[in-house]
Amino acid sequence: MNHVFSAGMSSSQRAESAHSFFKDYVSDKNSLVEFMVQFNRGMLHKRHEELIVDHIDVNEKPRFKCPIKMEKQMSDIYTRKYYYKFQDQLWESYNYNLEVRSEDENKCTLKVTREDHEDGRARVIMYDKSKDFASCTCKLFESARVPCRHVLAYLHRIHQLYKLPDQYILKRWTKSAKFEVVMDKSGMEITVNKSLLEKRGLLFQQYSYVIDNVVLSEEASQLFQETMDSLIEKIKPLLANSNSDGVEPLSKKSSTQESTFREPDEVRTKGRAKRIKRGKEKSKGKRNGTGRHCHGCGKDGQTHDKRNCPVLLERLPSADTNENSSGDGTDDSYSSQDD
Incomplete structure (x- = not known):
């Protein structure tokens, strides 16, 4: 898929980078209000970093490697990040040799090999004379819109160009990209006062x-x-006629009135796991699996039952004593009456 423009990113790289960034601000433990606050904080941090990069692009000058006009030209046009990408490609372009394989009235085919790797992998450049455009089999320009080292070697060796043509410069990577006209989905220009x-x-x-x-x-x-x-x-009353200018009227409520947010109702979905119970909930209404339940004392996790419960056994001698004492008193009364 290198022939499709993807800004040099893989299929999932953009989503993974966004997830990695927002993991520093939000988590699954945040409530709805906390998520909104943390999300806005992350966006503000992202915009602040973008302003820092814009300041560097405007006020700082990059370091040069090649004393040629093309590098100076692209340092004034490209942003800092993509200028260094172009600089690496331009620096490596001096290590390649070019050999013409075929040529006709419309096209020209060239073989590009690296000087220190003669038996290495070769690239092929197709130059369209009618369009005045050269394309390489590495597809770097098609996927990232940055001229590759093979095309740059062809331009400054065969054509002897000291400035990069406009058809090899993508406005997306230029410093002036933000200063151009911005269009909405319907094709209307978005203006800012x-x-x-x-x-x-x-x-x-x-x-x-x-x-x-x-x-x-x-x-x-x-x-x-x-x-x-x-x-x-x-x-x-002064704002009654200002709605046409895009200014919304003030709300009837005071600006100091606090807004309240309600958490959404919990919905049990299909396939959802059961809620994990706490320690008190586990022990409540559930017998301990390591012991038995005694119906005499009413305790769980015991090694006895109602038949040999120590609490019930302690009550038995007192009951026998009372019965014996009551029996002896009755006999004595009878004997005294007989006497």
Whole structure:
């Protein structure tokens, strides 16, 4: 599948990398609210890393290996990550030899071999004269859209080009990719009002500064809430005509009102394992398998039963004594009467 563009990734590499990233933030033990908070935290961390990479691409210069114009050209066009990939391919291209195998009016076929491995695996380059495009059997450009070392060797040795043609540069890997027009699913251009974003950032900064100062005082917090509620009521009439600009009206509820979330009901699915019982639940209403249950004392895990229960045996002598004492008293009474 190397002839299909996949940004240089395998079939499952993108999903596995996403799973590995989010495992640092979420787990199966999180509740629904915790999952939402941790997921948003992970996305913010991802965006922060992207801003760091953009800053490096704009302000830092990469290290050069080859003193040629093509490397300087691509350092200004490619992002840092893909420039170093191109640099490795360009550096290795000087270790290859080219041999023309066949040529006609439309195409030209060349064999590319490495100098230090003459008996090694050879690559074949097909150059289409009508399209002015060279393709290699390694399919690196088709899968990752980065020129391979074999094509680069053909360009700067046969054609003696000092700059890479535009048909070998993918805009996806350039620094200016984010500054171009962005289209939605329906083909409409997505525009962003930078002045509106700057105004929103300024207002949000002032709002956060006031909250940080009044949060430590109960009186100041109460006054701030009352002021904000009255301010929202005054602003509502001014926002009546701003819905057409994409600004949503304020909600009827106060901005300080807390939202409550309910956990979803537990649903027993087919094939689900039984719930693991705790220690108290296991001992409750269940006899111990290592012993028997005595119906005399009512205890589990005993080595006796009702017939030889020590509790019942302790009661038997006292009962016999009472019977004997009551019998002797009766006889004495009878004897005394006889006397």
